[in-house]
Amino acid sequence: MERDIAMKILLKNAALLNEKETKHIVIQDEIIQSIISERMIDDQLFDKVIDLEGKIVLPGLTDMHMHLDKSFTYPTIRNRSGTLLEAIEQFQAFEPYMTTDLLVKNMSKSVERAIKHGTTTLRTHLDGGTDDYIKRVVEAFSIVKETYKPYIHMESVLMCDFNMDEALEKSVRWAMENGMDLVGGAPHLSEDTEHNLERIFDIATTYDVDIDIHVDESDDPEMSHLPLVCEFTKRADYSGRVIAGHCTSLSAMEEKQALTIIEQLREEDVNVVTLPGANMYLLGRNDKGTIRRGLTRVRELDEYNVHVAIGSDNIQDPFHPYGKADLLQMALLCSYGAQMTSEAQMLRVLEMISTIPSELMNRDGEIAPGKEATFVILDTKDQKLVLAEQTTTRETWRKGKKICSMKECVKWEG
Ligand SMILES: [Zn+2]
Numbered sequence: 345m346e347r348d349i350a351m352k353i354l355l356k357n358a359a360l361l362n363e364k365e366t367k368h369i370v371i372q373d374e375i376i377q378s379i380i381s382e383r384m385i386d387d388q389l390f391d392k393v394i395d396l397e398g399k400i401v402l403p404g405l406t407d408m409h410m411h412l413d414k415s416f417t418y419p420t421i422r423n424r425s426g427t428l429l430e431a432i433e434q435f436q437a438f439e440p441y442m443t444t445d446l447l448v449k450n451m452s453k454s455v456e457r458a459i460k461h462g463t464t465t466l467r468t469h470l471d472g473g474t475d476d477y478i479k480r481v482v483e484a485f486s487i488v489k490e491t492y493k494p495y496i497h498m499e500s501v502l503m504c505d506f507n508m509d510e511a512l513e514k515s516v517r518w519a520m521e522n523g524m525d526l527v528g529g530a531p532h533l534s535e536d537t538e539h540n541l542e543r544i545f546d547i548a549t550t551y552d553v554d555i556d557i558h559v560d561e562s563d564d565p566e567m568s569h570l571p572l573v574c575e576f577t578k579r580a581d582y583s584g585r586v587i588a589g590h591c592t593s594l595s596a597m598e599e600k601q602a603l604t605i606i607e608q609l610r611e612e613d614v615n616v617v618t619l620p621g622a623n624m625y626l627l628g629r630n631d632k633g634t635i636r637r638g639l640t641r642v643r644e645l646d647e648y649n650v651h652v653a654i655g656s657d658n659i660q661d662p663f664h665p666y667g668k669a670d671l672l673q674m675a676l677l678c679s680y681g682a683q684m685t686s687e688a689q690m691l692r693v694l695e696m697i698s699t700i701p702s703e704l705m706n707r708d709g710e711i712a713p714g715k716e717a718t719f720v721i722l723d724t725k726d727q728k729l730v731l732a733e734q735t736t737t738r739e740t741w742r743k744g745k746k747i748c749s750m751k752e753c754v755k756w757e758g
Pocket residue numbers: 409410411469558589657658
């Protein structure tokens with residue numbers, strides 16, 4: 345890794361999103377000192393000059409919905425029906441065999457893949473299914489978080505079990521007192537959703553932490569818990585502090601009902617994360633012929649000013665056997681699934697993996713003077729081609745230092 349902190353670095357001819365002309369980025373002491381438009385610039389004033397020759401520079405990518413503890417358990421754990429319920433059952437049956445060492449190994453693999461693809465901030469959900477598992481997963485995550493601290497900012501969400509009893513709640517509270525950042529869960533899968541939500545909000549308000557929950561991950565139009573989530577948010581005075589992941593039944597229900605719910609989300613500042621890979625895999629399993637796409641109403645939410653971020657969700661596990669911790673791949677799937685394909689929408693999709701989730705996590709992920717010099721450089725020169733190219737040639741920078749780089753190499757023989 346290069347040690348450039350005290351150096352004055354000039355990145356020449358960087359292409360930034362929504363800018364017509366390339367710019368020069370000046371970095372010093374981990375920070376972007378200035379962004380210069382002048383064509384003539386004196387290289388002698390800088391300790392190091394790198395000419396990007398018009399390459400795209402995106403803010404460090406933010407993956408705000410991962411499941412590091414489950415990643416890379418496929419094909420050891422299978423899901424023959426391809427449904428959410430079988431995935432949950434299969435993973436829970438395997439949890440006793442997930443040692444701390446195995447958790448650290450799988451989590452580390454995910455984190456390294458995320459970093460090399462340009463992710464510099466991530467949030468992971470961690471299962472809270474049994475007392476034993478909670479202890480192991482908290483220990484494993486704290487080891488991984490410490491190991492990768494110089495390279496990536498990480499946050500954790502402890503998922504409350506759907507039918508959490510008092511003993512399990514005690515373990516969740518122990519986890520909150522031992523390094524977990526947020527509280528989560530999947531209350532729509534509970535036998536008593538209202539009670540489960542009540543416990544989640546109670547834990548959150550006790551520890552003054554934000555909430556990030558899975559909501560209505562279903563293609564049943566009758567499943568509609570977002571109004572209840574909004575009600576709880578209002579009652580707890582938690583406006584702006586609740587994230588709802590998935591919300592796929594919004595697409596299954598009729599337009600008028602969905603738009604009423606979207607209005608409520610906006611009013612309570614409850615924002616949404618869409619997980620296109622896992623949901624296109626898990627949902628629509630009973631559809632014959634034309635299979636529904638399984639995404640939430642990404643376009644409508646965005647049009648109504650509910651913030652939408654795109655996350656990886658599960659990586660090579662029974663919930664989703666594909667994925668490689670590459671947000672550009674998820675952005676492409678979202679663009680296809682939600683048909684966000686105009687030039688403006690393509691750029692919006694890129695914001696959904698960078699500036700939008702960064703803001704939702706109260707981070708500072710922008711390329712602007714005074715901000716942390718954290719970004720990914722792509723070997724693509726036209727912002728309209730970022731999704732199409734999916735370039736593997738990338739450089740990840742954090743706090744003014746190059747963390748790693750990848751280069752596609754094709755060798756022709758004969
Ligand atoms: Zn999830």
